[in-house]
Amino acid sequence: MAHSNKFVKRYLETNEDRFKNVSEYIYYHPETRFEEYSSSEFLASECEKEGFRVDRGVAKIETAFVASYGSDSPVIGFLGEFDALSGLGQVPNKTAYEPGDKNVGHGCGHNLLGTGAFAAACATKKYLEENNLPGTVKFFGCPGEEGGSGKTFMVREGVFEGVDAALTWHPSPANSIMSLSSLANYQVYFKFRGVASHAANSPHLGRSALDAVELMNIGVNYLREHVISEARMHYAVTNTGGISPNVVQADAEVLYLIRAPKVKQVDEIFKRVTKIAEGAALMTETALTIKFDKACSNYIQNRNLEKLLYKNLNTAGIEPPSQDEISFAEKLWSSFTEGEKEGYLDVIRGFGYSGDGSEFAGKYLADTISPYIESWEVLAGSTDVADVSWVVPTAQLTASTSALGTPLHTWQMTTQGISSYAHKGMLRAAEAMSLTAVDLLTDQAAVNLIQQEFKVFKEKNPYSCPIPKDVETSKLNHE
Template sequence: MAVNFVKEYLEDSKKAFEKISEYIYSHPETRFEEYSSAEFLVAECEKAGFEVQRNAGNIETAFVATYGSGSPVIGFLGEFDALSGLGQEPNQTSYIPTDKNVGHGCGHNLLGTGAFAAACATKKFLEENDLPGTVKFFGCPGEEGGSGKTFMVREGVFDGVDVALTWHPSPGNSIMSLSSLANYQVYFRFKGLSSHAANSPHLGRSALDAVELMNVGVNYLREHVIPEARMHYAITNTGGISPNVVQSDAEVLYLIRSPKVKQVDEIYKRVCKIAEGAALMTETELTIEFDKACSNYIPNRSLEKLLQESLVDAGVKKPTENEIAFAEKLWSTLSEGEKESYLDILKGFGYRGHGSEFEGKYLAESISPYEPTEEVLSGSTDVADVSWVVPTAQLTTSTSALGTPLHTWQMTTQGISSYAHKGMLRAAEAMALTAVRMVTNKEDLESVKQEFNEFKKENPYACPIPENVKPSKL
């Protein structure tokens, strides 16, 4: 009954959800500045009968939409932030950037809308069957480089939630069963003395030299950290564009990752020592500003199994000839390395197999079998911090051509295609069916909670973001 009900509801409502996705897509906004997208979603939540709390966790663009009462409390996590530098005209097979050059290169227009659709379908099922339970749709801003959910967890926004569900667009259909890398993001600012670089260079103290020396030191450090660790940096202030001036101010932003928060912290302290050394060598002053952080993701295997069953129930529709032709053209824009790595992308999202089912195809038409793994995704997500305080599961559904890497113009251009919207509603259906099962089957809910409670006994949560740190815009 539930399968048919949810499927019919989403089919009847698909045009409305596609319009929401299209609105968010056409109003791309970067982290913690998603004013149009958040307000639009809030209005849609209220229109659908949810009661909305704005400014959740003291974040302007965060909100919680609630329907119902009592337990269980089912949460759906929605994102809607975009990426700078990834503006792209939709449904094109060549790179055509937009004037603003901000775009949904990670598909968060789909992610947020799909999670909202799942919340609406679950709400409708509870209404029609007069069932107790609470549905919460969490509007989560700033995932891209901002760790919005980590700030929300720190402020208690997810307290009282029994189960959390979310998804992510990708080229495949699978349960996202991998853990993820914890991270710290930190600014290192150097202050020196300006001077004429030819006439009196001895009077200057170069902050840019300090940044460069720090980067050299960290690059030597790479050999002496665990292989799974990652250290990335961007020089965000070079001190100006005049080579005849000794640069008095310079800044570098570091993103440090590792499988565990403790490992990140250890590497971070070593990076700080290198920065201090660079300041000593250049006789400049160093200021360190902690920007954000997130933990490693904790999969809940009991919930993942149920989500897999729901994904299979949702099924995959065969793509149309036009969708296949579009995907083939996009495949031709990928580099040889990207084509050869298409299976690695799928495996990062939980795919299990050898890829034989994709031979001669450009779009995924199958669902990966579910196999729990101890592997770690070489990426990070703020969903991780939610998973430390609420039993959480994630899935991915195919919204793009095989081989499409995230954070590329190819990902952006497919963001409102018919194929992407089919994948979005497939994810919504799988999440809604899992939520309904949490409401209607107490044994399933108890097994999920028992697994989580056993983990929690041995692993108390500590938010990796210090209390004094606030969310930052780009």
């Protein structure tokens, strides 16, 4: 049997250019949630070229797919994302803001995320083939993470049933195991319907839906003092009722994203927000319609799987950055605000980094792996990976693909998306995940340990999908 460490590294090195090309294709075809038609089909086709069986359109989602190889147990899954973000168009490899001709960009590095998970699945499949081993490798093409909770819909429809362990990663400025939990959330539209009227001649006949939206937002802002400190309530006014101030706005809408450490807490806050919306409708004599858009749970860690992934992240190791990569990162550093520079450690602590930053003194790129700590803190962000973690033992890592201090969802993240340093991090993540999968496919005792930990959790914490059965996925422009 081939030595797994050397085999996986050699496979990824041999196919490095191919995986870079996949990453670049997705990068240059940025698409927002549930409209990733080019990216999804390209990745699915690449899976078929590699010999995977591909099931497209799973969970009644056009751009979701599952690629499978092998038979029998254990079944190891890799989670891949490929959606982009609106408003983050950026010409790559520039150290100043240049949006180019696109209003969409990979400001969260999902071109790297999806490709890295795909590369890990390919390396693991090849290892199974070469050694004629039992077991199954699955690559999950997961759309709509950004504001869509695609994986939560996939969990609701049973797509991950039968998987023994799931692995994924996320680009960032650091190298660590993502050992923190995350915030659960609800995303809900509140739509008000009033009566149009001449704003000067007969304002008394009008009933302003925009007034209702404004009153609701004011009420929620007062609520902020009276919820748990870890909660977050964000909103975007998605319809102001038009651009004519001399018309009383008959239609208006606001989209709320409510977060808290537990789904139960989110639900409690949502009910209070709903009462505020109902009050706004009463005050303005408008009709209120509530449309539940999506939700996700809080992330559940599996410590035994994390430890195995950490071991293999160290085995993969870190290739030192080149002088050109260091110079590029230094120029990007100068584009950050003082607040971003001062808070650069806060960004990576959310990804599981532990330390005081002393190893980064005088540096602009991470060249070390953070020690693994079983953190019980909560990341001030959300991910639909969380719902997978409720039904399958799951572990995540992060690999450095960007300069220290780079915030997610910024042009600076987009500009680094296909850099040589980013692709080094992508392949590092792929190697660590593949080695972990090989360990699981060849060591039933490791699988049993992970499953036992998961069983203890499940016995006390039954899963309930936070998205109602009748709610369907929504594209970014939901109208």
